[in-house]
Amino acid sequence: xxxxxxxxxxAEKGLVSPEFIDSIVAAYVNDIGPMNxxxxxxxxxxxxxxxxxxxxxxxxxxxxxGFGGPEGEHMVxxxxxxxxxxxxxxxxxxxxxxxxLGLPPNWYKSPPYRARMVREPRNxxxxxxxxxxxxxxxxxxxxxxxxxxxxxxxxxxxxxGMSQEELAALVTRDAMIGVARP
Amino acid sequence: MRGPSALPRDNGELVFAAxxxxxxxxxxxxxxxxxDLAWDEFRRRLIAEIAANxxxxxxxxxxxxxxxxxxxxxxxxxxxxxxxxxxxxRSG
Numbered sequence: 001x002x003x004x005x006x007x008x009x010x011a012e013k014g015l016v017s018p019e020f021i022d023s024i025v026a027a028y029v030n031d032i033g034p035m036n037x038x039x040x041x042x043x044x045x046x047x048x049x050x051x052x053x054x055x056x057x058x059x060x061x062x063x064x065x066g067f068g069g070p071e072g073e074h075m076v077x078x079x080x081x082x083x084x085x086x087x088x089x090x091x092x093x094x095x096x097x098x099x100x101l102g103l104p105p106n107w108y109k110s111p112p113y114r115a116r117m118v119r120e121p122r123n124x125x126x127x128x129x130x131x132x133x134x135x136x137x138x139x140x141x142x143x144x145x146x147x148x149x150x151x152x153x154x155x156x157x158x159x160x161g162m163s164q165e166e167l168a169a170l171v172t173r174d175a176m177i178g179v180a181r182p
Numbered sequence: 183m184r185g186p187s188a189l190p191r192d193n194g195e196l197v198f199a200a201x202x203x204x205x206x207x208x209x210x211x212x213x214x215x216x217x218d219l220a221w222d223e224f225r226r227r228l229i230a231e232i233a234a235n236x237x238x239x240x241x242x243x244x245x246x247x248x249x250x251x252x253x254x255x256x257x258x259x260x261x262x263x264x265x266x267x268x269x270x271x272r273s274g
Contacts, residue, residue, distance in 0.1 A: 003202040003245055006263075007209060015257060016212030024208035025201075071221065093232045093243075095225075103207075106199070109240045145225055 028103055034173035036067045037100035037150060041176065042168035044077075045155040055079060058150060062100060071148065072099030078141060079152045080178075085132055086139050087125065087178030088149045089117040095143040097150060101173055108177065118142065128179050151178040203241040210248045217255055227251050 010016040040062055044051040054061035058075035062068065075097055078086040090096065091114050096104040107113050116124050121138045125131075132138065141149040153175045159167060174180035198204040214224050227247040235243070252258040 001202065003206050003209075006245065006249065007205060009258065009262060010209060010213065010252075013257065015216045015252075016209050020212050021205050021208040024211055025198075025204040028204065028207070093225075093229045103198075106240075111236050145222055 028098075034101045034171075034176065035168070036065070036102075037097070037173070037176045038168040038171035039065060039164075040067070040100060040150070041152060041171045042164045044152055045167055046164050051152075054152070062150075067099045069099050071095075072097055074145075074147050075100070075150060076141075076147050077150045077152050078139070080154045080181075082154070083135070084137050084139055085125075085178065086141060086149075086151045087117065087121055088141050088143055088151060089114055090143040091115070091118060092142075092144065095145060095148055097148040100150060101176060105173070125179060130180055151176050153182050156182050198241075203244075206241050206244045206248065210244060213248060213252060213257065217257060219251075219255070223255075224248070224251055227254075 007016075007018065007021065011018055040054065043065065044054050050061065050064075053064075054077050058077040059068070059073055061077075062072070062075055080086055090108075093109075096108065113124070118140055121140050122132065125138070143149050153171065155167070156170060159170070162170075170182045172180055172182065175182045198207075210224055213219075214221055224247060227250050228243060231238075231243040231247045231250070232240075238246075249258075249263050253260050253263065
């Protein structure tokens with residue numbers, strides 16, 4: 001098939017070795033995932049100063065925890081509050097912060113999600129299972145090459161006694177895109 | 183939500199639908215590194231491929247964008263890719 005033929009051609013030209021490809025695939029499948037982003041969120045929940053740094057300069061605060069690299073630059077973190085719910089979409093293609101969220105889920109890349117989330121976010125969120133009260137304003141952020149957004153969800157009630165590790169386990173990828181709440 | 187416009191509801195962590203998709207992603211990262219390019223060089227071609235054919239599966243757009251990048255920057259010659267393109271029935 002075409003991908004395999006291109007891979008052979010690139011290897012022959014010395015541009016990309018099959019070993020390099022194996023290592024990248026293994027990293028994305030096994031190591032890089034939404035857990036990095038969950039650690040960022042949990043830290044922000046327990047550390048007021050970190051939270052301020054995160055909201056002021058997302059890329060730098062995320063790099064403090066050792067996460068960054070391709071597609072991890074230009075991060076802007078948007079904070080959910082009782083009045084405002086943030087949700088992220090990329091209408092152009094699928095700009096998405098890999099280093100903190102892993103690879104985008106398939107639905108994120110689908111044309112219906114990309115088109116409808118901008119036009120009718122309340123309906124789309126309800127269909128996905130997130131019914132927000134009318135009093136909550138929904139803010140849709142369109143990711144691009146210039147800016148990649150990450151949603152900082154509200155810390156759930158009843159989690160006062162939890163450790164940072166336990167909190168991180170509550171944070172799902174969908175919550176950091178803004179299509180769910182932890 | 184049902185019907186043709188339904189959002190895929192697979193919230194699992196399976197990131198690639200087939201192995202070749204992951205390899206195309208890795209090839210793109212590798213070519214960008216080998217040629218010492220900014221990632222944006224790839225991304226803008228990906229955006230163009232998706233815009234040109236919104237129904238095409240996502241990683242096929244990656245493959246097309248990568249081929250385009252390799253040709254436009256002189257890393258591969260069009261005739262080297264010619265066979266691949268025609269065998270996939272692609273007109274572009």
